[in-house]
Structures are given as structure tokens and as C-alpha cells.
Amino acid sequence: MELFPALSIGWLNGWIFQVIFFTLFGIFLLICSKEVISRLYDEVGWTKLQKTLSKIAKIFGLITLLLFIFTPLNIGSIEFIVGTALIIIGTIGFLIALINFKNSPLNKPITIGLYKLSRNPQLMMMYLLSIGNCLAIGSWTAFFTFGLSILFGHFRILGEEKRLTEQYGESYLKYKKKVARYFIFF
Numbered sequence: 001m002e003l004f005p006a007l008s009i010g011w012l013n014g015w016i017f018q019v020i021f022f023t024l025f026g027i028f029l030l031i032c033s034k035e036v037i038s039r040l041y042d043e044v045g046w047t048k049l050q051k052t053l054s055k056i057a058k059i060f061g062l063i064t065l066l067l068f069i070f071t072p073l074n075i076g077s078i079e080f081i082v083g084t085a086l087i088i089i090g091t092i093g094f095l096i097a098l099i100n101f102k103n104s105p106l107n108k109p110i111t112i113g114l115y116k117l118s119r120n121p122q123l124m125m126m127y128l129l130s131i132g133n134c135l136a137i138g139s140w141t142a143f144f145t146f147g148l149s150i151l152f153g154h155f156r157i158l159g160e161e162k163r164l165t166e167q168y169g170e171s172y173l174k175y176k177k178k179v180a181r182y183f184i185f186f
Contacts, residue, residue: 001079005139007070014068014137017087028098036102045166046159057152060145067142074138086132093125109164109172118183120157
């Protein structure tokens with residue numbers, strides 16, 4: 001692991017994993033209805049602060065993505081092997097969470113599949129995928145920018161939960177009591 005990785009344009013950079021992920025995500029979006037996509041990106045009811053902090057999270061996420069794209073993979077290291085495994089698990093989990101999301105009724109909170117383990121399984125799988133990418137490129141800087149993205153992104157979750165509570169009322173409150181915001185106890 002390096003604090004500041006040597007950036008370069010190359011065939012064996014972290015962009016490879018990103019292309020695979022975004023291709024699969026794009027295909028998924030093509031098979032979804034407009035209602036599902038709208039639900040996926042709904043920001044109704046968020047405060048101005050939540051929207052601003054969410055945008056800051058996206059900026060740090062973009063910086064992390066650029067590090068993934070322009071940093072060579074740390075092939076042959078244990079970090080690369082563990083990172084690749086996390087990327088695979090994260091990508092598969094993300095697609096499963098999206099399928100759970102797509103197959104849920106629009107008029108009820110999503111409580112099936114991975115949503116039984118986390119109120120935000122898509123996000124948790126993205127975190128796993130990103131941690132894997134940070135390891136695969138061997139960059140502490142990527143970990144740092146990714147951590148800032150998570151920190152500011154938390155306010156996005158708070159905005160979503162406020163909206164879901166308003167939209168679904170008691171059924172969402174019951175779900176919140178049973179299932180952790182992120183995973184198991186957190």
C-alpha cells in the first residue's frame with residue numbers, strides 16, 4: 001500500500017473493474033421502468049443541507065473514481081487478491097440489491113432479500129466494492145477520499161430515511177426498528 005500512488009494511463013489500472021461494474025449497472029437500468037429509476041434517485045423532501053452534503057460526497061466519490069482509473073493495479077500483492085474478491089462480492093451483492101429494489105412494490109418499503117440485512121444494501125455493496133478497489137490499487141489516498149465520501153454521504157441516507165418515513169409512515173418505522181441502517185448493528 002502506498003500513500004500517494006504513481007498515477008498513469010494504462011491497461012492494467014483500476015478502471016478495468018469500474019468499466020465492468022458500470023456496464024452491469026447500465027444494463028440493469030435499461031431493463032427498469034421509469035418508476036423504478038425515479039424511485040432510485042428520489043431526493044424529494046431533502047433539506048438544502050442534505051443536498052449540499054450529498055454533492056460534497058459525490059465530489060469525493062469522483063476523486064476516488066479518478067484515482068481508481070489512473071492508478072495501476074497492485075497485481076500480485078495480497079491486497080490485490082483480497083481487493084478483487086471484495087470487488088466481485090460487492091458487484092454481485094449490488095446487483096442482487098438492485099433486483100430486490102426493482103421487484104418490490106412501489107407503494108411499500110423494500111423489505112425483501114438483502115433489505116432484510118440492511119436498509120441500504122446497495123450502498124453497503126458499493127462500499128465493499130470501493131474498499132476492494134482501494135486495496136486492488138494499493139492506495140491510502142483512495143481510502144482517505146473514499147472515507148470522506150462515506151462521511152458526507154451519510155447525510156444522503158438521513159434525507160432518504162426522512163422521505164421514506166413521510167411516504168410510508170408506520171410500516172417504515174417498524175422496518176427501521178427491525179433492520180440496521182447499514183449492516184447488522186450500525
